[in-house]
Amino acid sequence: MTYIKVTVKQVGNKHKREFRLGPHATIADLLKELGHNRETIVVRCNGKIVVEEERLADGDLIEILPIVTGG
Amino acid sequence: MLKCTFCGRRAAYNRRYAGVLLCDRCLIKSVEKRFRRAIAKYKLLLPGERIAVAVSGGKDSVVAMHLLVEHCKLKNCELVAITIDEGIKGYRDQSMAIVRENAKSLGIEHFVVSFKRIFGATLDQMARRARARKTELNPCTYCGVMRRSLLNQAARELEADKLVTAHNLDDEVQAIMLNYVRADFSRLHRLGPAYSPREGFVPRIKPLREIPEKEVALYALLRGLKVHLAVCPYVGGIHTEIRDFLNQLEANHPNSKFMILRMFDRLKPQLAGIVPEFEMRRCKSCGEPTSAIICKSCELLKGLGLRRLRKTLNSPKSR
Ligand code: SF4
Numbered sequence: 001m002t003y004i005k006v007t008v009k010q011v012g013n014k015h016k017r018e019f020r021l022g023p024h025a026t027i028a029d030l031l032k033e034l035g036h037n038r039e040t041i042v043v044r045c046n047g048k049i050v051v052e053e054e055r056l057a058d059g060d061l062i063e064i065l066p067i068v069t070g071g
Numbered sequence: 072m073l074k075c076t077f078c079g080r081r082a083a084y085n086r087r088y089a090g091v092l093l094c095d096r097c098l099i100k101s102v103e104k105r106f107r108r109a110i111a112k113y114k115l116l117l118p119g120e121r122i123a124v125a126v127s128g129g130k131d132s133v134v135a136m137h138l139l140v141e142h143c144k145l146k147n148c149e150l151v152a153i154t155i156d157e158g159i160k161g162y163r164d165q166s167m168a169i170v171r172e173n174a175k176s177l178g179i180e181h182f183v184v185s186f187k188r189i190f191g192a193t194l195d196q197m198a199r200r201a202r203a204r205k206t207e208l209n210p211c212t213y214c215g216v217m218r219r220s221l222l223n224q225a226a227r228e229l230e231a232d233k234l235v236t237a238h239n240l241d242d243e244v245q246a247i248m249l250n251y252v253r254a255d256f257s258r259l260h261r262l263g264p265a266y267s268p269r270e271g272f273v274p275r276i277k278p279l280r281e282i283p284e285k286e287v288a289l290y291a292l293l294r295g296l297k298v299h300l301a302v303c304p305y306v307g308g309i310h311t312e313i314r315d316f317l318n319q320l321e322a323n324h325p326n327s328k329f330m331i332l333r334m335f336d337r338l339k340p341q342l343a344g345i346v347p348e349f350e351m352r353r354c355k356s357c358g359e360p361t362s363a364i365i366c367k368s369c370e371l372l373k374g375l376g377l378r379r380l381r382k383t384l385n386s387p388k389s390r
Pocket residue numbers: 070071210211212214215303304305306307
């Protein structure tokens with residue numbers, strides 16, 4: 001396979017989007033593409049909170065949780 | 072799969088500023104340890120004290136409340152929670168339900184003080200008045216000044232020895248930077264793990280001050296705490312710009328936030344002689360402590376054509 005496909009969900013937003021990435025892509029690569037700063041979010045991969053350096057696998061469900069809240 | 076540096080379980084957090092990976096359990100333990108260490112290092116709380124915690128329902132204050140419950144059990148302290156209801160539609164009303172739920176499940180007495188009841192107007196109403204009167208002040212100015220004053224007053228009336236606020240590392244570093252940008256020397260000087268007591272003020276302490284915002288959030292998520300994850304509709308302006316700038320800096324140069332904090336903490340003792348000491352008196356209008364003739368809250372109310380309706384909060388118990 002020359003690329004992998006992952007589904008991205010932003011928590012608090014019903015939209016789901018599919019992304020195609022290179023075979024060695026990490027969550028950090030995906031975040032860069034989406035324009036997210038790791039300081040401001042937590043990432044769940046298939047339901048588990050994971051570090052941004054984890055490799056993505058074909059079919060992963062990625063949830064992005066914004067944590068900078070309040071006022 | 073990436074593993075925890077300490078125990079080999081699956082990593083949930085990359086603590087880049089320390090060069091370690093942490094699993095869920097090790098992250099939880101580490102946050103609890105830092106909380107205890109801050110209390111011990113800065114002598115924030117003493118055994119047997121009566122503690123009031125300011126709780127908004129956001130992740131930081133809910134985490135503070137849960138950590139304090141443990142502390143109070145061990146150190147024989149009493150804990151009460153205070154929420155200020157500013158009256159922000161679609162925001163505070165939701166978070167209030169979350170605070171009540173947490174307080175109830177932890178068995179903590181919970182008190183609510185509302186802007187509406189004390190000042191005769193909600194923050195939403197104040198914001199509309201400010202716009203109509205072209206005061207050029209944004210809602211955060213009213214909110215910040217009045218909330219601080221009511222928190223202090225509530226803590227004092229509840230006879231608390233300390234008032235805990237849940238400011239995390241990010242909040243504190245943002246405040247340092249904001250006061251630099253505004254050249255606000257006296258506000259800058261008041262920052263720190265504890266704000267030294269003066270007459271009429273309950274000492275304010277910040278036991279989460281050395282825990283990054285993301286670690287507080289992870290702690291709440293990994294422990295499955297009920298928190299309000301929403302953004303205040305009034306948030307914006309320079310606060311947001313400074314926050315974004317610091318997050319960019321930290322992402323590119325891990326440890327920047329801690330460095331800014333450490334540098335400030337080293338400089339702070341040197342500032343003591345330079346900051347003018349104000350004599351504290353009582354506000355002519357409401358009686359709260361102030362360095363001026365009337366306090367900042369009363370001054371802001373006056374600018375909106377409002378006035379304070381009640382001087383005391385009269386046991387502002389949650390209903
Ligand atoms: S963002 Fe401003 S108005 Fe909203 S809670 Fe914070 S200080 Fe108050």
